[in-house]
Amino acid sequence: MTDEHPADTDILALAQDFREALRHSVYLVRRLDADGELTAAQISMLKMLMDTGSASGGSAAPGVRVGEIARNLGVKVPSATEQIIKLERAGLARREPDPDDSRAVRVRISEAGYAAVEAANDRRNAVMAGILASLSDADRTALAAALPVIGKINATLQA
Amino acid sequence: MTDEHPADTDILALAQDFREALRHSVYLVRRLDADGELTAAQISMLKMLMDTGSASGGSAAPGVRVGEIARNLGVKVPSATEQIIKLERAGLARREPDPDDSRAVRVRISEAGYAAVEAANDRRNAVMAGILASLSDADRTALAAALPVIGKINATLQA
DNA sequence: CAGTCATAGTTAGGTAGCCTAACAGTTAGG
DNA sequence: CCTAACTGTTAGGCTACCTAACTATGACTG
Numbered sequence: 001m002t003d004e005h006p007a008d009t010d011i012l013a014l015a016q017d018f019r020e021a022l023r024h025s026v027y028l029v030r031r032l033d034a035d036g037e038l039t040a041a042q043i044s045m046l047k048m049l050m051d052t053g054s055a056s057g058g059s060a061a062p063g064v065r066v067g068e069i070a071r072n073l074g075v076k077v078p079s080a081t082e083q084i085i086k087l088e089r090a091g092l093a094r095r096e097p098d099p100d101d102s103r104a105v106r107v108r109i110s111e112a113g114y115a116a117v118e119a120a121n122d123r124r125n126a127v128m129a130g131i132l133a134s135l136s137d138a139d140r141t142a143l144a145a146a147l148p149v150i151g152k153i154n155a156t157l158q159a
Numbered sequence: 160m161t162d163e164h165p166a167d168t169d170i171l172a173l174a175q176d177f178r179e180a181l182r183h184s185v186y187l188v189r190r191l192d193a194d195g196e197l198t199a200a201q202i203s204m205l206k207m208l209m210d211t212g213s214a215s216g217g218s219a220a221p222g223v224r225v226g227e228i229a230r231n232l233g234v235k236v237p238s239a240t241e242q243i244i245k246l247e248r249a250g251l252a253r254r255e256p257d258p259d260d261s262r263a264v265r266v267r268i269s270e271a272g273y274a275a276v277e278a279a280n281d282r283r284n285a286v287m288a289g290i291l292a293s294l295s296d297a298d299r300t301a302l303a304a305a306l307p308v309i310g311k312i313n314a315t316l317q318a
Numbered sequence: 319c320a321g322t323c324a325t326a327g328t329t330a331g332g333t334a335g336c337c338t339a340a341c342a343g344t345t346a347g348g
Numbered sequence: 349c350c351t352a353a354c355t356g357t358t359a360g361g362c363t364a365c366c367t368a369a370c371t372a373t374g375a376c377t378g
Contacts, residue, residue, distance in 0.1 A: 008288070014299060015287035016280070017306050022188050023203055024313040025181050027233035030365090032178070041335065044182055066356060074186035079336050081357060086334090103344045103355040121175070128174035129167070131315050139308045140173060146305030147176050149298045154183040156290050189336090200364065225327060238365055240328060245363095262326040262373045 032127055038092075038120045045083050046092060046117040048072050049109040063096060063106030092116055191286055197251075197279045204242050205251060205276040207231050208268040222255060222265030251275055 033040060052064050052072060064072075070080035084107055087093035092113030098104035109117075132140060192199060211223050211231060223231075229239035243266055246252035251272030257263035268276075291299060 011288045011291050011299070012284055014303055014306075015284045015291050018291070018302060019188075019191070019280075019283060019287055021306050021309045021313065022181075022184050023199070023206075025184065025309065026188065026199075028313055028315075029178075029181050029185065030233065039334070040182070040185075067354090074189065075335085076337065077356065078338085078358080082335075085357090098355095101344080101355080105356065121178075124178060125171055125174045128178055129170045131312055132170050132174050132177070134315075135308065135311065139311065140170070142301075142304045143177060143308045144173055145301045146308075147180050149294065149302045149305075150180045150184065152294065152298065153290055154180065154187050156187075156293075198363070226325090234364085235366065236327065237329080237367085241364075244328090257326095260326080260374075264327065 032124045037123070038116055041083060042087060042092070043117055043120055044073060045069065045080075045087065046109055046113050047121075049093065049107060050114070050117065063094075063108040065098065065104050065106060069107060087113065191283045196282070197275055200242060201246060201251070202276055202279055203232060204228065204239075204246065205268055205272050206280075208252065208266060209273065209276065222253075222267040224257065224263050224265060228266060246272065 029040060038046070048069065049064055052068070066080050066084065067077055069084070070077045073080065084093060084095065088095055092110055094108050094110055096106045096108065098106050132143075135143075188199060197205070207228065208223055211227070225239050225243065226236055228243070229236045232239065243252060243254065247254055251269055253267050253269055255265045255267065257265050291302075294302075
């Protein structure tokens with residue numbers, strides 16, 4: 001406790017505990033799924049399309065390119081294509097040709113997709129909120145304080 | 160900030176942020192995989208066998224029953240059986256008849272399994288520690304403080 | 319001491335989501 | 349032009365889940 005700097009072993013222990021927590025959280029996330037709703041992967045992709053497609057930039061063409069989707073989601077391009085096709089078949093997203101580059105494809109979320117992700121998110125958030133409500137204020141505060149940190153850790157991947 | 164109690168909307172917002180963090184963490188966990196090492200699911204099961212099988216209780220028979228494994232991992236029994244068979248074929252676990260109940264099966268981790276999970280865990284922990292090392296002390300402290308809370312949340316599932 | 323009912327695990331068949339390798343079309347540069 | 353680089357799709361394969369159906373054992377009850 002009186003070390004001048006955090007010993008490697010401390011960081012290693014934290015890494016182990018954090019990994020353990022994430023490992024268990026995988027099952028928690030799975031539990032939130034259920035029903036004939038959207039899958040977690042579909043929500044991830046649709047949410048990404050919402051955030052990136054019509055984001056601040058207001059760039060030239062609408063939608064997101066397949067390669068960019070894959071990069072954002074941390075999967076390979078064929079996996080992204082597969083998901084996109086499923087979403088398209090379900091009427092939740094659309095594929096359009098890129099006016100500037102005939103090789104490229106622009107993917108956009110549809111109105112139905114918007115609504116679906118909203119609904120699925122709301123339900124999951126409510127379930128999670130139910131769990132969080134059983135915690136103490138202190139616990140919730142500690143969790144809230146850590147979320148930006150976890151965000152930083154996750155951002156490491158993008159690099 | 161001066162509410163008498165946390166408003167529902169606050170908890171809902173926290174739930175949303177937490178889910179978001181977990182959603183992204185899925186991809187982080189995937190990145191830690193790699194190689195011809197054990198899969199994440201295999202590590203989870205082996206670690207469970209280590210913790211539960213020879214745990215404090217020192218109960219009568221050694222090993223863990225399939226149903227208990229499934230419950231602990233949050234999967235259905237057939238999924239557990241499938242994993243167990245794979246681990247057995249890889250020489251990482253053993254199945255033995257339960258002396259007290261001929262219907263039941265006792266699953267135990269093998270020496271090789273012990274070594275394998277150790278190795279895989281060490282490597283992953285090292286990678287994660289590398290990421291954590293780039294954070295500030297304050298960030299690491301915040302993360303450490305939240306881990307028990309996340310543990311509580313995860314424990315909710317067991318119920 | 320059957321006869322039924324519950325419990326433990328396996329088997330069979332199906333789905334989602336990811337991967338690599340091979341392919342087709344488009345653009346860009348020598 | 350013509351080759352090289354890039355974008356996305358297709359093909360084939362894997363892991364890890366699931367439900368439903370089955371086998372075998374245990375446990376309870378008339």
